[in-house]
Amino acid sequence: MTSRVRLCAKCKQPIDPDRIECLPATRLCAPCAAEVENKYGGEFRTVVRETKTGRKGGLKMTGVDYEVETERNPKVPLRFEEEDEHESDE
Numbered sequence: 001m002t003s004r005v006r007l008c009a010k011c012k013q014p015i016d017p018d019r020i021e022c023l024p025a026t027r028l029c030a031p032c033a034a035e036v037e038n039k040y041g042g043e044f045r046t047v048v049r050e051t052k053t054g055r056k057g058g059l060k061m062t063g064v065d066y067e068v069e070t071e072r073n074p075k076v077p078l079r080f081e082e083e084d085e086h087e088s089d090e
């Protein structure tokens with residue numbers, strides 16, 4: 001059976017596959033993610049952007065929409081490299 005193994009960007013230990021399934025973008029194992037959460041406020045941060053896209057002709061002419069995006073927390077001093085992902089046979 002072939003499964004994807006992703007190594008933690010911090011401690012280089014394999015990340016629990018269940019965790020990757022729940023949080024596909026993560027590069028940290030659960031213990032490191034908890035540590036990063038305490039120190040830096042999390043592996044990711046949520047950014048809310050105001051976009052003025054108001055639909056023309058709509059009944060509600062508020063003209064303001066919000067976009068929520070999740071991006072990597074730039075405060076976390078770790079390099080997240082794609083090559084940390086390996087195929088392995090189990």
Ligand SMILES: [Zn+2]
Binds near residue numbers: 008009029032
């Ligand atoms: Zn780790």
